[in-house]
Amino acid sequence: MIVYLNGKWLKESEVTISFQDRGFVFADSVYDATIICNRTYHRLERHLKRLQNGLNKLNIAYDVSVLKPILGELLNRNQQIVDEGELYIQISRGRAPYRAHGLPKLKEPTVLAYVDLINPAYMPPEKGKAILVEDKRWEMCDVKTTGILLNCMAKQMATDAGCNAAIFHRSKVVTEAHALNVFIVKNNEIFTHPNGPWILPGITRELVIEIAQEHRIKVNEVQFTTEDLLDADEIFLTGSVGGVIPYVEVDGKKIKDGMIGPISKMFREEYYTVLYKETH
Secondary structure, three states: OEEEEOOEEEEHHHOOOOOOEHHHHHOOEEEEEEEEEOOEEOOHHHHHHHHHHHHHHOOOOOOHHHHHHHHHHHHHHOOOOOOOEEEEEEEEOOEOOOOOOOOOOOOOOEEEEEEEOOOHHHOOOOOEEEEEEEOOOOOOOOOOEOOOHHHHHHHHHHHHOOOOEEEEEEOOEEEEEOOOEEEEEEOOEEEEOOOEOOEOOOHHHHHHHHHHHHOOOOEEEOOOEHHHHHOOOEEEEEEOOOEEEEEEEEOOEEOOOOOOOHHHHHHHHHHHHHHHHHHO
């Protein structure tokens, strides 16, 4: 694997980042990731826009437009190992000569990018099972920072319970899953939490809304409760790597008959149709 780090092309074994880097010390960094299909980054412009928004909110001075030719070269340098896979980008505020709170103005950020095969652990289940977890994260979940320890803990709770995902709720209001957006289907309409400080503005979430509009399915970007979730006709989660993933059980309770519903199935099929069209 050839990795891009701060203007250099390095073998994986050669990559080193300072122990004083703000990303390591304070999780003072943002990241993004997208799927690679047919040697093409899917919806790269939208991922870069989200990355830029995160940098702006954290006051990290970096223009992601300079990454475009770099990411093209990254694919070329790894063409022997990656045809279908995942791109990962991480940008921190950079190396600080001292450990201190606040947001110091540093000379340059630390910019890392690599491509790799998709980790089998991220492959979506055929029929997902989830648990409910109280959302105790901060009020800037719309910024994709590397400070996601509570997401990781929630995912581990789900794994320990024999499930695939943890669905967060704030005082019974469903927000998102540990690394996925959440949709429910009720009476042939779809519902998802509105964009804002409690959820990440998902790129696949956005794609699902586009598909719904094309099929004249009503989209309700509104808050809904855990009771609404458990009473839904169907549930599906969305993410850049997994696409559209039907979920048939939450907290041990089957959703309807515990089978994949027709609307979830349609969205999953349409997602792959769009993915193919946009990368071929």
